[in-house]
Amino acid sequence: MNNLYNQMIEFAKENIAPYTDSVDKSASFPVDAFEAIKKKKITGLMVPKEYGGMGLGFEEHTQTVLAFASYCATTALCYMMHNVATNCVVTHGSEEMKQKYLPKIANGEIMLALAYSESxxxxHFYNPEIKVTKENDLFVMNGRKSFVTSAEYADLYLVDAANPNSEDLDNWLVPKDAAGVVFQESAWDGLGMRGNASCPMLLENVKLDESYRIGEEKSGLDQIFNTVGPFFIMGLAAVYSGVAVNAANTITEYSMSRKYSDDTSLCNIPTVQNHISDIYTDAASAKHFTLSAARSVTNGDADAQANVLAARLHASKVAVDVCTKAMKIGGGTAYAKRITIERLLRDSLAAQVMAPSTDVITTWLGKALTNQPLM
Ligand SMILES: Cc1cc2nc3c(=O)[nH]c(=O)nc-3n(C[C@H](O)[C@H](O)[C@H](O)COP(=O)(O)OP(=O)(O)OC[C@H]3O[C@@H](n4cnc5c(N)ncnc54)[C@H](O)[C@@H]3O)c2cc1C
Incomplete structure (x- = not known):
């Protein structure tokens, strides 16, 4: 395993893990973990070096998200979305937009979020219904985004919207302090991922000039499928591989520490040994498939797209399976929430519903494997 993954594991152990339980219990955004991420300037992972960032790419995004998720799925998800939005600015933003925001992202001053989904x-977040009209030199946005992870904790939002004059899409960078940006006061009360502070975002006559549009007019769908999508889908594979790794580590340690009156341990039971073996194998398969799928993208392999989709599907299934099996091994102690398997099981269930859902991705993979367009 390379240095970055190992460094991020060490960072997460020290700076993210201490807050994971309280973030889940209080359903509050991981403020302390993000303070550390910003202080260490890991917000700048995707920012090119000439703008003060770390200048890293697809594989390092995947490795870092996986490392963070091995200690806190919520923090990893929020961080993953920040990277996805940042990368869209890096690859498609105007020079003016890059000069304005990338140094601040690199310096840990600001963070980004994704406001795509609509009820x-x-x-199908690539079919936004947000209305954009043109008034003189300004574009006026009206509509509602239904789930925005990191909502009020971010500074800028990647927003997809229909082009005012056509069926095409545009991607916009909307500042939190733009007049008319309102967050709906519905506290996020998710089953899992409880600290991600997701809430609806209203755009009420939000007026932006052209400099806030990312890239050429009508290039939004292309950005979503070729830039945002791969980083996002790979990021979800990394988040849920991390959940599986966390559950495997947690239950393995528990099986050794749980003692019976005759001084034997849970892990001395052959059936438990078999379960631990299966759990390790599954979690390792999700982790290594995710990392190798990311590598195949960097290498430009012909099957890279299929690998990314399959890694996302595999990690999503493995996370739930591993947590379910770990719950069985953990017995009453796990069920009574005295070890963290219960939280990990709740977190793992988000994998199947996060867009594009596993049902949608399964269809896409079938299309990709038979040379059909995804849409
Ligand atoms: C923890 C969490 C964080 C999130 N954060 C963000 C965020 O930061 N930004 C953002 O934009 N969104 C975010 N979302 C929203 C998310 O990505 C989805 O868009 C949203 O959950 C879709 O919910 P829905 O109920 O409207 O889905 P629906 O469209 O009602 O779909 C419900 C289910 O129906 C099935 N289904 C629907 N259509 C099809 C189809 N064509 N083929 C096969 N199956 C289908 C799928 O299984 C799907 O899971 C978040 C969601 C969660 C749970």
Missing amino acids: GTGT
């Missing part, structure tokens, strides 16, 4: 189009 009218659900898991």
Whole structure:
């Protein structure tokens, strides 16, 4: 394993793990973990060196998210979305936009979030219904984004919207302090991922000039499928591989520490040994498939797209399976929430509903493997 993954594991152990339980219990955004991420300037992972960032790419994004998720799925998810939005600015933003925001991202001053999903189009976030009209030199946005992870804790939001004059899409960078940006006061009360502070975002006559549009007019769908999508889908594979790794580590340690009256341990029971073996194998398969799928993208392999989709599906299934099996091994102690398997099981269940949902991705993979367009 390379140095960055190991460094991020050490960072997460020290700076993220201490807050994971309280973030889940209080359903509050991981403020302390993000303070550390910003202080260490890991917000700048995707920012090119000439703007003060770390200048890293797809594989390092995957490794870092996986390392963070091995200690806190919520923190990893929020961080993953920040990287996805940042990368869109890096690859498609104007020079003016890059000069304005990238140094601040690199310096840990600001963070980004994704405001894509809408209730009218659900898991198909590439079909936004937000209305954009043109008034003189300004673009006026009206509509509602249904789930925005990191909501009020971010500074800028990647927002997809229909082009005012066509069926095409545009991607916008909307500042939190733009007049008309309002967060709906519905506290996030998710089953898992409880600290991600997701809430609806209203855009009420938000007026932006052209400099806030990312890239050429009408290039939004291309950005979503070729830039945002791969980083996002790979990021979800990394988050849920991390959940599986965390559950495997947690239950293995528990099986050794749980003692019976005759001084034997849970891990001395052959059936438990078999379960531990299966759990390790599954978690390792999710982790290594995710990392190798990321590598295949960097290498430009012909099957890279299929690998990314399959890694996302595999990690999503493995996370739930591993946590379910770990719950069985953990017995009453796990069920009574005295070890963290219960939290990890709740977190793992988000994998299947996060857009594009596993049902949608399964269809996409079938299309990709048979040379059909995804849409
Ligand atoms: C923890 C969490 C964090 C999130 N953070 C963000 C965020 O930061 N930004 C953001 O934009 N969104 C975010 N979302 C939203 C998320 O990505 C999805 O868009 C949203 O959960 C879709 O919910 P829905 O109920 O509207 O889906 P629906 O469209 O109602 O779909 C419900 C289910 O129906 C099935 N389904 C629907 N259409 C199809 C189809 N064509 N083929 C096969 N199956 C189908 C799928 O299994 C899907 O899971 C978040 C969601 C969660 C749970």
